[in-house]
Amino acid sequence: MKMKSFSKMATAFLKKTVAQRVPILQWGRSYDSRKLVCDTIAGITVGLTVMPQALAYATLAGLEPQYGLYSAFVGCFVYVIFGTCKDITIGPTALMSLMTYQQVMGRNTDYAILLCFLSGVVQILMAILHLGVLIDFISIPVTVGFTSATSVIIAASQLKSLLGLQISSSGFLDTIQKVVQNINKTRYTDCMLGILCILVLMMLRKLKNVKLNAKDEKPTARQKHWNTIFWLIGTSRNALVVMICSAMVYFYEASGLTSPFLLTGTVRPGLPSFQLPPFHTVLNNQTVPFTEMVSELGTSVILVPVIAVLGNVAIAKAFASGAIIDASQELFTLSMCNVIGSFFSSMPITGSFSRSAVNHASGVQTPAGGIFTSILVLLALGFLTPCFAYIPKASLGAVIISAVIFMIEYEVVKPMWRSSKKDLVSTFATFFFCLLIGVEYGILVGVAINIVFLLYPSVRPTVFVETATTSSGLEYLMITPGNSLYFPAVDFIKTSVGKAGVSSNHLPVVIDCRFILGADFTAAKGISALIDEFSIRKQPLYFFNTREDVVSVFQGVLDEDFKYFKTIEQLEIALKDNEFDDSNNETGKLLYDSEAEYCTNMWRKSSAELREICNGEGNNLNHRLNTQQR
């Protein structure tokens, strides 16, 4: 009986977890033909986009072209099953390629594949340790800066194919420089085709939103029909343009002439073999064991996966736009993509911004689009390579450019300026650092700046000081720290309160703790130091509105009770019978001054000895102080 209920619970829990970890089980239910059409179109378009990118990025990573395609199909396929964001397509990216290149350089492909495997493992660990919280540290300003910069970089990288320049470059500045240097080598045929494609794509893009009926009136059947057709054409514009261009080239060459455009060229056919990632390799006729390989990969074993996650997360946020992302699920998915990918000799992969943009712009409805991308890539590897040989590079450049230029979010600057100007700092810092020192460091710089802004209030909180008067006409100083009291602020608060207390020529001081929502040991020590300082100065110090949990923190380090007041009435009563009023007789003063001197001397001693003395004469001193006050 109990057993049964337990098993029931277990199954329920299992179901829940599976449903959460395998989103396809949810969106799969409501899958219909309409979505299928959209996904197919999008999937194929992305497939057409990923092909030359994969080849290019593989070369960029210092690997043979086909490794790009190997990396391209696994990610998409895995993401279909585990992915949560319909737009994201996982695969080789310029960023990952660049970071892989650093590791492969002078070594062999095995390092790239092992790096892919290890990235996946590290990401799984991140998922297990719930480091998905990282996602929360990428603010919108940083996302905006990152996405805009990435768009600019990608657009720039496509300038080459648009101008028909045959140059290899890495990074934004390098590309720009090389393009400018070789501008005279521009192939006008490619350039014209590219620009033409862009114009056509722009027009088709507008066509997507064209409606024959006026806004407020219902469309007739005929209008509806045309609206749909327009939408279809507009959405599949990328695929259309690419196909038309290739067809043109095909017939052109069929008629015996050589293509006036640079073409993608043939892809070496054949599927990758399914095998364990290389845990040892042979370099210059010497066997390199696993440990050595890992140590050679060094920090990139951590940096690559983290950057992959950061990038992926930023993209997810950009497309989810307001909707909340299941960070740990995205993390888990990405790790799966890399681990499984490494069994198909993939290099490290993550969400591709440009392809996700294409995927989104092609009107993808569910992650299922990835299936068609993968299939297309596999077919390409198997049979289709001859066909894709005819794709002009310029037209693909056009597709990518006209996809990403809309991701440069210049419009966000104005509301940001109105809302919170300091966020502009992180945006522009992220943007420019992405362009200048690379996307991975750019985003880190942005996050770092954000965290500094985040920490600032806890380091230098506002301390509001005002002179108040009780109903019975007693003047006192009301000091309100504008933040919780943690270690970085303690010295600052202590000094501020101390100074305010002194400069008020010994008015009673009331610290309003309404905004002190938390405190730590350092704070408690600071407060007890403050209490001593005031009692030595014979200046009354009261605490007001202190939260219970904060009180318990303070109490922990104090010898006598921490006195505070909850209501203004209690406070006013306390202010009326000022504890120090009766200690103005000479002897008292004298005694005090000597004590004060004694205390301050003590105070200067090292904490260890100070404790000694406090336990010795210290308590005795407190005792005398107390009796004195009664």
Add this chain to the structure above:
Amino acid sequence: MKMKSFSKMATAFLKKTVAQRVPILQWGRSYDSRKLVCDTIAGITVGLTVMPQALAYATLAGLEPQYGLYSAFVGCFVYVIFGTCKDITIGPTALMSLMTYQQVMGRNTDYAILLCFLSGVVQILMAILHLGVLIDFISIPVTVGFTSATSVIIAASQLKSLLGLQISSSGFLDTIQKVVQNINKTRYTDCMLGILCILVLMMLRKLKNVKLNAKDEKPTARQKHWNTIFWLIGTSRNALVVMICSAMVYFYEASGLTSPFLLTGTVRPGLPSFQLPPFHTVLNNQTVPFTEMVSELGTSVILVPVIAVLGNVAIAKAFASGAIIDASQELFTLSMCNVIGSFFSSMPITGSFSRSAVNHASGVQTPAGGIFTSILVLLALGFLTPCFAYIPKASLGAVIISAVIFMIEYEVVKPMWRSSKKDLVSTFATFFFCLLIGVEYGILVGVAINIVFLLYPSVRPTVFVETATTSSGLEYLMITPGNSLYFPAVDFIKTSVGKAGVSSNHLPVVIDCRFILGADFTAAKGISALIDEFSIRKQPLYFFNTREDVVSVFQGVLDEDFKYFKTIEQLEIALKDNEFDDSNNETGKLLYDSEAEYCTNMWRKSSAELREICNGEGNNLNHRLNTQQR
């Protein structure tokens, strides 16, 4: 006339700055013979301590012994002029030596000296950029862990000389291991001497606080006299013990026998030459230019100075105990020590914990103690080397051990447990990481943990949800976020409020913003998303107690006015005439649902297109929503 007043201001300002930057001008005024005595004793004691340490640390750093002494005298001297904390003595430390060794290894001395110079430069930059705020990030828990760990490490490092073992080791674990391995090689003469010294030092230490008169009665002239003598002996105990031991050895050897103890041995005489730090060097008959040297030093150019500052700051905090330290002044001083030091072929230097402890325990009164230390070191380099040759290593080990063991702050654990338990985590983490992976990383780990704790409330703030009732008996949901609203918390708050709103089956929701002291662009976006979400759900959402500055941040991204209530009365009125009450007719509902569907679809689109639509049908939609509500 104006000119005059200006020049007056200028001079006044100059005076102020100088007085602040050159503390000796302040404490120098009140300098008297009593202080002189104390400082002389302390300075000489420290001088006697630093000598063998310097030699040991130089060897540890892979340099010739005398470089340790070169590094020892400049720091003390400079600190006298610019230093703020009487106890700190700047010079070679085990930590700096270890870090220098990494850079010198396989190269030459020039790298150590250049590193010293560059550390100074980086520290000056830190001072200029006001990075002295770093000091605030070392909490008491971390300081406690750091100081305790350092004490343990130093004590352990002295075990060797105490047992008369002739082994070289680096780091805590290595030392312990080596000592255990060689325990059978213990020289009992040294061991006995060492233990004897420790016992004597302990007794003399107690003697310092012995008073012949009872606590409450005034001492007679004779008692006073003896009290002073006791205090003097107690304070100069280190010097005494060391001198007596050396004298013993001297006479022993004078009578023709060889010392039964290991001795410090002779120091190579001669002062360092004053010259520019090496901006290029010759390595394997090849000239290495400055740039290449720097690139070879790599990250340590940043790490070494920062760690030096962190260490120095931690020590300063430990000794200032409660008093506030002028961080930027300490930073400036340290940089001066390193820059000037590099002109005397010094290796990177910072505050030495063990020597500062000795200095403090020897009852130093002002930084002037440093003068005597430097002079002693210089004399040692010049003439005194023969005398110091007789110091038994064991007695110096005893001095250091009996100085540092009182710095292991086990007593602080109890109040910390009472006050704030999570602080114990940072303390113990710091302590153990300092022991296991080295002091520099240990302290960084501690600070990192502290910062994580510090960030937590801004990432996962408390969200207090309660069902309240207005005076007119209307039920509503009162949600109070327990922290300011910055980017890491936005998604979390949004989800929490959303869920609470839904699960309350459509009660009106009031967000009490009393604790939202600040917000950023991401927060504003989140709030506007929340407002849309609720308006789509037709669930009223009100804001209460919002601060003006926060309102302006929110307003920045909103199309219509951000509505909020300052008093509970206003709120109750708003709750009474619920804006959505009149929209319960079917058509309205239908219209709404379609709208809702439409909105959520929109919501899923990429931010770029979302903006497009918002400017197009979006506004129109808002318009319709508003008309609907009227």
